[in-house]
Every structure is written in structure tokens, then in C-alpha cells.
Amino acid sequence: MAEAQNIPVGSTTAGQIAVAAESTVATRMxxxxxxxxxxxxxxxxxxxxxxxxPLERLRGLHDGTAAATGDGVKVDIDAPEGVVVxxxxxxxARIGRAGAPVxxxxxxxxxxxxxxxxxxxxxxxxxTEPIRIAVHGEGGTAYAHQVVELGAFAEAVVVIxxxxxxxxxxxxxxxxxxxxKLTVVSVQDWDDxxxxxxxxxxxxxxxxxxxxxxVTFGGDLVRLHPRVAYxxxxxxxxxxxxxxxxxxxxxxxxxxxxxxxxxxxxxxxYKGALQGDDAHAVWIGDVLIEAAAEGTDTYEMNxxxxxxxxxxxxxxxxxxxxxxxxxxAGHASATGRFDDEQLFYLMARGIPEIDAxxxxxRGFFAELVQQIxxxxxxxxxxxxxxxxxxxxxx
Amino acid sequence: MATLEIxxxxxxxxxxxxxxxxxxxxxxxxxxxxxHAIMGPNGSGKSTLAYSLAGHPKYTITxxxxxxxGEDVLEMSVDERARAGLFLAMQYxxxxxxxxxxxxxxxxxxxxxxxxxxxxxxxxxxxxxxxRLNMDPSFAERNVNExxxxxxxxxxxxxxxxxxxxxxxxxDETDSGLDVDALRVVSEGVNRVRETGEVGTLLITHYTxxxxxxxxxxxxxxxxxxxxxxxxxxxxxxxxAEGYEAYTKGGAxx
Numbered sequence: 001m002a003e004a005q006n007i008p009v010g011s012t013t014a015g016q017i018a019v020a021a022e023s024t025v026a027t028r029m030x031x032x033x034x035x036x037x038x039x040x041x042x043x044x045x046x047x048x049x050x051x052x053x054p055l056e057r058l059r060g061l062h063d064g065t066a067a068a069t070g071d072g073v074k075v076d077i078d079a080p081e082g083v084v085v086x087x088x089x090x091x092x093a094r095i096g097r098a099g100a101p102v103x104x105x106x107x108x109x110x111x112x113x114x115x116x117x118x119x120x121x122x123x124x125x126x127x128t129e130p131i132r133i134a135v136h137g138e139g140g141t142a143y144a145h146q147v148v149e150l151g152a153f154a155e156a157v158v159v160i161x162x163x164x165x166x167x168x169x170x171x172x173x174x175x176x177x178x179x180x181k182l183t184v185v186s187v188q189d190w191d192d193x194x195x196x197x198x199x200x201x202x203x204x205x206x207x208x209x210x211x212x213x214x215v216t217f218g219g220d221l222v223r224l225h226p227r228v229a230y231x232x233x234x235x236x237x238x239x240x241x242x243x244x245x246x247x248x249x250x251x252x253x254x255x256x257x258x259x260x261x262x263x264x265x266x267x268x269x270y271k272g273a274l275q276g277d278d279a280h281a282v283w284i285g286d287v288l289i290e291a292a293a294e295g296t297d298t299y300e301m302n303x304x305x306x307x308x309x310x311x312x313x314x315x316x317x318x319x320x321x322x323x324x325x326x327x328x329a330g331h332a333s334a335t336g337r338f339d340d341e342q343l344f345y346l347m348a349r350g351i352p353e354i355d356a357x358x359x360x361x362r363g364f365f366a367e368l369v370q371q372i373x374x375x376x377x378x379x380x381x382x383x384x385x386x387x388x389x390x391x392x393x394x
Numbered sequence: 395m396a397t398l399e400i401x402x403x404x405x406x407x408x409x410x411x412x413x414x415x416x417x418x419x420x421x422x423x424x425x426x427x428x429x430h431a432i433m434g435p436n437g438s439g440k441s442t443l444a445y446s447l448a449g450h451p452k453y454t455i456t457x458x459x460x461x462x463x464g465e466d467v468l469e470m471s472v473d474e475r476a477r478a479g480l481f482l483a484m485q486y487x488x489x490x491x492x493x494x495x496x497x498x499x500x501x502x503x504x505x506x507x508x509x510x511x512x513x514x515x516x517x518x519x520x521x522x523x524x525x526r527l528n529m530d531p532s533f534a535e536r537n538v539n540e541x542x543x544x545x546x547x548x549x550x551x552x553x554x555x556x557x558x559x560x561x562x563x564x565x566d567e568t569d570s571g572l573d574v575d576a577l578r579v580v581s582e583g584v585n586r587v588r589e590t591g592e593v594g595t596l597l598i599t600h601y602t603x604x605x606x607x608x609x610x611x612x613x614x615x616x617x618x619x620x621x622x623x624x625x626x627x628x629x630x631x632x633x634x635a636e637g638y639e640a641y642t643k644g645g646a647x648x
Contacts (some may be wrong), residue, residue, distance in 0.1 A: 342489075344472060349554060350473055
């Protein structure tokens with residue numbers, strides 16, 4: 001069921017399906033997951049999990065030299081009635097339940113934050129308005145931790161909006177009780193200089209549904225690890241991502257779906273557009289189907305659209321299957337480019353160049369944007385895409 | 395009456411680090427309502443003429459003029475030429491992933507007509523035109539040229555021709571790769587547009603087969619980068635019988 005195709009325009013695409021006893025997802029990491037930064041050696045850049053990342057642009061997040069400053073980020077939470085909003089100390093038992101840090105920077109964030117935010121949607125509480133978390137960079141360096149917990153059968157939409165300029169290492173835990181439904185939209189709309197590294201762990205309860213949109217436009221360097229594991233059978237995870245990587249930007253999304261429990265589903269779709277010199281997008285899609293996870297149904301896909309010369313995509317889907325008793329498993333990755341012939345064709349039908357690019361990019365992203373279901377976010381994304389395109393043509 | 399005038403057109407292309415002259419002084423006048431067939435052997439420069447008129451960036455105009463109703467076509471960008479009334483049905487239409495045929499057609503019609511067509515009329519117009527071209531309605535939801543068969547691509551080109559109603563239509567080997575049924579359907583589409591009397595047609599072809607369906611007023615033999623001979627429909631019969639040999643002898647085959 002694998003499909004991997006590639007049009008080599010400054011891009012690499014590699015894909016594999018491994019059916020093996022030895023987990024390559026695990027062996028590809030240079031250290032086992034840990035909450036303690038001391039358990040991770042300082043990366044030198046040749047490790048598998050760091051080889052695509054320009055370490056010199058991490059501003060010291062990876063080697064312990066980035067001290068938190070008072071003016072890191074300002075966080076404003078707008079939560080509808082029924083949500084419990086707390087700020088808690090490091091020893092709160094709810095922190096870290098959804099998963100441990102898997103690399104040095106995530107562990108650094110975990111070791112360095114002073115207070116964590118905890119948002120709780122009590123059981124059977126169904127929110128009709130989104131919870132909004134505005135994270136605004138104030139120019140400094142910050143470490144942070146946020147927990148979002150849904151009780152059994154609770155339903156919520158959470159929008160985390162990152163703007164401004166900061167050097168931020170922050171982890172987020174999503175813990176979904178049985179039958180809960182959580183949609184998360186994380187928007188990285190940073191200013192040009194911002195650096196943002198984080199791990200998003202979701203623990204999906206029995207019959208619970210987790211839907212995630214990771215939308216990355218801004219920043220000098222953004223590197224996120226969206227990860228999912230299951231706490232009971234019947235869980236479903238949909239991980240959608242959209243990125244628009246401009247000149248000089250490094251945007252990296254490293255996903256893991258760990259099918260550790262039988263009869264769970266996952267669907268991963270990430271799409272990115274790139275333009276400009278040294279625009280670099282990295283997508284790593286790891287799906288692990290553990291021996292116990294019979295009845296798993298999973299699919300992952302990454303599509304990239306290269307709009308100009310000089311941009312680079314590294315796309316690596318990776319599927320490991322330890323049991324054959326599954327419903328389905330597949331992956332696909334493709335990188336195509338919007339080329340001069342396509343532009344000529346559209347322009348030869350009277351369509352001006354800017355409109356031609358808009359048509360292609362809108363079409364490319366449309367199916368993802370429409371699924372977000374939060375109107376103001378959808379509108380903002382479309383406006384943002386337009387803005388990026390105007391900048392490229394103008 | 396719209397008139398396309400090509401005078402002493404010279405065109406070069408860069409290939410293998412060398413500049414090569416493909417068109418060596420083309421003279422041709424196409425008026426609204428007329429149909430001109432341009433016939434010639436492979437490599438004679440027929441397609442170069444078509445793409446140069448449409449403004450493909452690969453080709454460099456080194457001499458001559460092209461005007462449409464007195465306006466300098468060569469000064470116009472590709473999209474401006476289309477909006478001015480030039481249409482090129484391409485031999486190899488490219489795939490545009492992520493853009494549906496319906497979205498593409500509407501965007502194009504909006505650009506060429508200068509305003510968005512009224513939705514209800516537009517939907518009907520597209521549906522009826524597609525029916526006449528034996529195109530399934532589901533076609534509109536597919537991505538432009540993606541996974542289209544050769545025949546579907548050509549029908550899609552003619553669908554655009556019918557909807558955009560250009561002043562001058564250049565059909566670049568629209569007949570190539572079509573079976574007889576598809577050739578008939580496509581030709582009927584071209585004829586519907588011609589019958590309006592509002593389009594000048596430049597039909598570029600290697601074979602005489604399509605001329606059984608689309609009757610030209612003028613036939614030009616293209617060889618060595620220019621028009622070698624012009625005549626009426628009877629010239630096509632001569633080519634059918636004798637081939638292009640008379641025009642390609644002597645090694646002047648570019």
C-alpha cells in the first residue's frame with residue numbers, strides 16, 4: 001500500500017515500510033525519552049533526529065546556553081465558562097502524563113519551565129466556543145509547559161496562536177478522557193526572527209477523537225514534534241498540517257503516531273508550499289504499529305508544492321509494522337513544483353500571474369483549510385496565504 | 395473585423411548552449427471568419443509559430459512584427475495576449491494539480507471577459523458545451539489535465555475554445571493522438587466556433603485527416619521556418635498525394 005513518488009527539484013523524498021522486530025523509530029533517536037535534559041547529549045548535528053536542523057539557528061536552546069529572560073512570551077487565555085484555568089507548580093501530577101520529551105530541546109523545556117498552565121474541561125462538558133490561548137513573543141527567551149485535559153465525553157476546540165518574536169521551547173500535553181473530542185489548532189504566525197521548538201503529546205482515551213491542525217507560517221526556525229499515543233481501544237487521531245515556508249525559513253514537523261493499543265485509527269495529512277532561496281521544509285512522519293495493536297487503521301501523507309527555485313524539501317514517511325493483523329496501513333509523499341509550463345498554461349488562458357499562483361496554492365491547501373471548522377481561523381489562513389503570495393510576486 | 399498580421403517573423407530558441415533560428419521570416423494574415431491550415435513536416439517550425447504567438451518564454455523574437463487589430467502583440471504578456479483575443483489550443487496541455495476544471499474555467503472566463511460570468515448562466519453554458527463535446531459532468535471536478543487521456547485533454551482544450559470565444563484561435567496539432575470518433579467530436583467543436591464567423595482559425599497540423607472535418611479557406615505549407623507555398627484547399631490534396639518531400643529536399647529541413 002505504499003506509494004512514494006518524487007519530482008527532484010531541490011527536494012528529497014524517502015519512504016519506507018519496515019516489518020521488523022527491532023524498532024527503527026526507537027533506534028533512530030540518539031537517546032531514550034526522558035524528562036531530564038541531562039539524559040540527552042548536546043547534539044552536534046549529525047544525529048538522525050537533528051541532521052536536517054540548523055543548530056546554529058536554535059539560539060542556544062539545544063546546548064543549555066539559552067537562559068530564560070523575563071520578557072519571553074506573554075500568554076493570554078480566553079476560556080469559555082465551564083473550563084478550569086490553572087497555573088501550577090512543577091510537581092503537579094497532571095504534567096507530563098501524555099508523553100516524555102524525545103529530544104534535548106524538549107527535555108530542556110521540561111527541565112526549565114517554572115510554572116505550567118493547566119486547562120481542564122470537566123467530564124461531559126461540551127464547549128460551543130473555542131478556548132483561545134494567545135502566545136505573544138516579547139523578544140526574549142522562554143520555556144513553557146501547557147496541559148489541556150478533557151474529562152470523559154467532554155468536547156472542546158483549542159486554538160493556540162503564536163505571534164511576535166521570541167526564542168521559545170514549549171511542550172504541550174493533550175490528555176483525552178474516554179469518548180472525549182478535542183480539536184486543536186496551533187498557529188505559528190511568528191515574526192521573522194522567532195525560534196520555536198516544541199513537542200505536542202496527545203494521549204487519546206478509549207473511543208476518544210483527537211484532531212490537530214498545525215499551521216506554520218512564520219519564524220526563522222520552527223521545529224515541532226506532534227505525537228500521539230492511545231490509552232484505550234477505539235481512539236482516533238487526525239493530524240493535519242499546513243506550512244508555507246518562505247525565503248530563509250526552516251520549518252520542521254516531526255510526527256509520531258504510536259499505535260500501542262488495538263483497534264485505533266490515525267490519519268495524517270501535511271501539506272506545504274515553499275518559495276524563495278533557502279526555504280527549507282522538513283517533514284518526518286513516523287507511524288509505529290506495535291505488536292499488540294491489532295485492528296489498526298492508519299494512513300499518512302505529505303505533499304509539497306515548490307513555487308520557486310532555491311527551496312528545499314526533505315520528506316520522510318516511515319511506517320513500521322509489528323503485526324500483520326491490521327485493517328490498513330499506508331503512506332505517501334510527493335513533492336511537485338509549480339513550474340513555468342503550468343504558469344504559461346494558466347496565463348495563456350488570460351489569468352494574470354498572481355492569480356495563477358493563487359489558484360494553484362489555494363487549490364492545493366483548500367481541502368485542509370476547509371476541515372478546520374473555526375471560521376475566523378480559516379479566513380485568517382486564507383488571508384495569510386494570499387499575503388505570502390503577494391510578497392513573492394511583488 | 396479582427397485581423398492577425400504576422401510580418402517577417404524571426405524566432406530563435408536556446409538549445410545545447412547554442413542559439414538556433416527556427417522561424418526565418420514568416421508572413422501571414424488571418425482575418426476573423428477565415429480558416430487557415432498550416433501544414434508541414436516535423437521540425438519545420440509550425441509549433442514554434444504557435445507558441446511564439448502565445449508568448450511562451452522559451453522563444454525569443456529576433457525580428458518582425460505581430461499585430462492584432464493594429465495592437466503590438468509582441469509587447470504583450472502571455473495573459474494580455476489571451477485577454478486581447480488570442481487562444482492557443484495546445485498539443486501537450488500541462489497538468490495543474492489542485493486546480494479543478496470548473497474553477498479553472500471560471501477563473502479564465504472571468505479574466506478574458508473582464509467580469510465574472512453570472513453563476514447560473516455560466517453553469518448552464520459549461521454543462522451544455524461539455525455535453526456537446528461528449529464530456530461527462532464529473533469531468534468538471536477533476537484537476538486540470540491530471541490523469542486525462544489524450545482525447546480528454548484535446549476535448550478540454552476545445553471546451554475552453556468554445557467558452558472563451560477568442561478572435562483568433564491557434565490549434566496546435568489538435569488532431570494528433572485522436573481516434574476517429576474523438577477527432578469528429580473535437581472538429582465539431584471547432585466548427586461550432588467557426589460558424590459564428592467571429593473567429594479566425596489557424597489550424598496547425600501534420601496530417602490532412604482533420605481537413606476532412608474542418609474545411610480550410612487557405613492552406614500553407616510550412617518548411618524551413620517559413621511559409622513555402624500557399625494555396626486553397628486543393629493544396630492539401632496535393633500534399634495528401636505527394637507528401638512533404640518536395641519541400642524538404644536539399645537539406646533545408648529546419
